[in-house]
Amino acid sequence: MADHADQQRRYKEFLDLLPLTLALAGLPASEHGRYFSAEQIESRVFTIRHAYKSARQLARDCIQSH
Numbered sequence: 001m002a003d004h005a006d007q008q009r010r011y012k013e014f015l016d017l018l019p020l021t022l023a024l025a026g027l028p029a030s031e032h033g034r035y036f037s038a039e040q041i042e043s044r045v046f047t048i049r050h051a052y053k054s055a056r057q058l059a060r061d062c063i064q065s066h
Helices: 002-025 038-065
Strands: none
Touching: 002 038
């Protein structure tokens, strides 16, 4: 049960940080009717992963400093 609660907490944290993550990633949306290639998607995933780590660290730093 604790494992399920921890997973839900992490999911909520992810959703809470998603707007900041996407802002930090700075990735443009695709043009209407055009799709990203597999390589472009991989590159964007890499960028979003690193932006999420930065957003999470920023949130932790802000919480700990106050």
